[in-house]
Amino acid sequence: MAILNNRKSKVSDEIPSSSMADIAFLLLIFFLVTTVFPRDKGLSIVLPEEQEEIEVSQRNILHLLIQPTGAVIVRYGENEGEQTVTAAEVEGIWRQGIAQNENLIAAVKTHPNAPYRYMVDVLDALKTAGSTRISLQILEE
Amino acid sequence: MAIRQGGLERKSKASQEIPSSSLADIAFLLLIFFMVTTVFRTDSDRDIDWPEAQATERIDEKKKNILNIWVERDGSIYMNDQPFTMEQVSDVVAPLYAASDRALVISIRGDREVPYRIIDQMQKELVSAGVVRVVFATDLEQRLQTQRR
Numbered sequence: 001m002a003i004l005n006n007r008k009s010k011v012s013d014e015i016p017s018s019s020m021a022d023i024a025f026l027l028l029i030f031f032l033v034t035t036v037f038p039r040d041k042g043l044s045i046v047l048p049e050e051q052e053e054i055e056v057s058q059r060n061i062l063h064l065l066i067q068p069t070g071a072v073i074v075r076y077g078e079n080e081g082e083q084t085v086t087a088a089e090v091e092g093i094w095r096q097g098i099a100q101n102e103n104l105i106a107a108v109k110t111h112p113n114a115p116y117r118y119m120v121d122v123l124d125a126l127k128t129a130g131s132t133r134i135s136l137q138i139l140e141e
Numbered sequence: 142m143a144i145r146q147g148g149l150e151r152k153s154k155a156s157q158e159i160p161s162s163s164l165a166d167i168a169f170l171l172l173i174f175f176m177v178t179t180v181f182r183t184d185s186d187r188d189i190d191w192p193e194a195q196a197t198e199r200i201d202e203k204k205k206n207i208l209n210i211w212v213e214r215d216g217s218i219y220m221n222d223q224p225f226t227m228e229q230v231s232d233v234v235a236p237l238y239a240a241s242d243r244a245l246v247i248s249i250r251g252d253r254e255v256p257y258r259i260i261d262q263m264q265k266e267l268v269s270a271g272v273v274r275v276v277f278a279t280d281l282e283q284r285l286q287t288q289r290r
Contacts, residue, residue: 017165024168031175040200040207042248042278047268066257112258116212116251119260120192120277127196138261 043123060103066110070118087121094129109139184221187211189252193282202246212251216259227262231270250278
């Protein structure tokens with residue numbers, strides 16, 4: 001019987017770790033399924049505060065009138081002359097304008113029935129050209 | 142001697158099994174990655190066609206300070222999975238804006254075909270709620286698509 005005492009105990013003195021990978025994978029699958037990567041991106045703009053109206057000289061305004069067809073009518077402040085362009089061409093027009101007048105402000109006036117994406121296209125062109133002074137308005141019919 | 146060393150019965154020293162001791166480490170590594178990057182969704186995505194823009198940039202604000210306002214093609218408005226009318230927008234947003242210590246950013250998630258009239262009304266509602274920072278949510282436009290257009 002003394003021989004029996006020398007035999008090792010059958011109960012392991014280590015914490016069983018064979019199921020650790022199973023637990024980790026279970027949690028892993030849970031997080032894989034529930035993860036949603038945030039898609040917080042877009043074109044940022046700062047809205048004016050209420051009753052904040054700034055008088056701007058007409059010659060510092062670049063009017064961009066967006067039509068329901070997506071065409072953009074461009075008019076420089078006081079000038080009567082107009083030209084019709086596409087949204088992509090607005091980028092070049094802004095670059096030209098800001099080179100001549102560094103106080104230029106883009107007044108984007110969108111027709112009420114024009115799809116939202118035409119306004120986004122023009123805003124995109126202005127942002128791409130580095131414009132920061134943008135005013136968004138609705139085109140009075 | 143010949144029997145001991147040259148015996149065919151002796152097992153190879155290289156294990157026949159694929160080592161699996163590092164499996165748990167790999168699993169935990171991935172687990173920690175997903176735990177850190179997970180943001181539980183606050184509102185479910187609505188089915189809209191995103192407008193596209195090249196100048197799309199990330200919003201530099203904490204997730205909790207961003208409020209999504211969804212505008213569907215038919216002009217219906219949703220915030221946090223609840224439908225709202227246009228008139229309710231400023232009443233709902235104003236207290237949230239005050240609670241966020243004026244840090245709230247509104248992300249307008251409009252369908253690309255929605256008439257601009259609705260987006261304009263939305264801006265007026267937000268101005269009356271005192272909101273200043275607004276983002277028009279867009280998808281990044283690829284250069285190739287632009288060239289084709």
